[in-house]
Amino acid sequence: MKKLVLFAGVLVAVSFASCNGAKEKAAEATEAAVETVEATVDSVAAVVDSTAEAIADTIKAAI
Secondary structure, three states: OHHHHHHHHHHHHHHHHHOOOOHHHHHHHHHHHHHHHHHHHHHHHHHHHHHHHHHHHHHHHHO
């Protein structure tokens, strides 16, 4: 989770640096970065959920 937050911070920092201080462009880049991070979080959450289910099934089968 810390890596995702760090990744989001890096994306925002790069988006501000690449826009040369243009507020409108920075806002668009920030929105795109947020959408990318949200999509990444959703995909990671899906993997975590499926892994948790698999682990729970393995534990139930072992009992």
